[in-house]
Amino acid sequence: MDNKVIIPLDLxxxxxxxxxxxxxxxxxxxxxxxxxxxSSGPKIIKELDSKGFEIFLDLKxxxxxxxxxxxxxxxxxxGVWMINVHASGGKKMLExxxxxxxxxxxxxxxxxxxxxxxxxxxxxxxxxxxxxxxxVLRLAKLSHECDLDGVVCASSDTAIIKQEFGEEFITxxxxxxxxxSNLNDQSRVSTPNEAIKNGSDFLVIGRPITESDDPAGALxxxxxxxx
Numbered sequence: 001m002d003n004k005v006i007i008p009l010d011l012x013x014x015x016x017x018x019x020x021x022x023x024x025x026x027x028x029x030x031x032x033x034x035x036x037x038x039s040s041g042p043k044i045i046k047e048l049d050s051k052g053f054e055i056f057l058d059l060k061x062x063x064x065x066x067x068x069x070x071x072x073x074x075x076x077x078x079g080v081w082m083i084n085v086h087a088s089g090g091k092k093m094l095e096x097x098x099x100x101x102x103x104x105x106x107x108x109x110x111x112x113x114x115x116x117x118x119x120x121x122x123x124x125x126x127x128x129x130x131x132x133x134x135x136v137l138r139l140a141k142l143s144h145e146c147d148l149d150g151v152v153c154a155s156s157d158t159a160i161i162k163q164e165f166g167e168e169f170i171t172x173x174x175x176x177x178x179x180x181s182n183l184n185d186q187s188r189v190s191t192p193n194e195a196i197k198n199g200s201d202f203l204v205i206g207r208p209i210t211e212s213d214d215p216a217g218a219l220x221x222x223x224x225x226x227x
Contacts, residue, residue: 004196004226005219006031006056006172008206013040017047022215025052027223029081031204033058045078054081056172060113062086065096072100072110080108082172084152087112087139094146109170112143113152117175117189133157137164144169150201155190158198173200178208178222196226 007023008031009016016036023030030053036044037059045055057080061068068085075083085097094112101107114136115124121132129135136157141164143151150170153161158171175189195203205222212218 056082069096082109155195174204
């Protein structure tokens with residue numbers, strides 16, 4: 001297996017540890033988001049790191065530049081593999097987040113969220129914006145100009161982002177659903193195979209794995225779809 005799948009642990013502490021025990025660190029990374037980090041704090045990162053997992057700390061920092069600078073440094077001090085911020089925070093905030101990693105011998109990857117994959121064209125209009133694809137590309141361009149490592153985007157946006165900004169610009173794709181899976185709260189989705197064909201570097205896949213009766217088996221089945 002290539003290590004392309006990132007599994008979100010949207011659980012409480014003990015359940016997250018139990019879920020992680022189903023997987024091998026060489027087969028997946030783990031994502032710690034707002035739910036788990038708010039309830040458990042840095043100890044969950046230390047525990048999973050001790051088991052050999054690389055951690056994507058998905059807190060989507062979005063605040064004034066100085067606050068984001070300090071938040072990114074605090075996250076980097078935890079030794080995580082990847083951190084994200086919201087690209088819509090603007091150029092100064094993105095530059096501050098990048099500058100926060102200066103001086104680290106092995107800094108985490110720093111990526112920016114373009115638009116949440118739960119947003120549709122209609123929901124974008126509700127916040128005064130039009131043309132979802134253009135907005136994603138605009139935010140990806142800003143992130144690239146600020147020297148971030150990549151972006152979080154839907155699979156449908158990956159090909160144009162790779163074309164515009166190069167193969168080295170990382171694309172992390174949520175909203176991945178194997179065939180016949182429940183969409184839950186996602187609007188822009190794709191299958192694992194579609195995402196890989198579009199050029200996604202990492203696939204964020206949660207409930208199809210974590211809500212399975214056999215999480216390890218579900219992960220193996222997903223890899224069979226993308227080989």
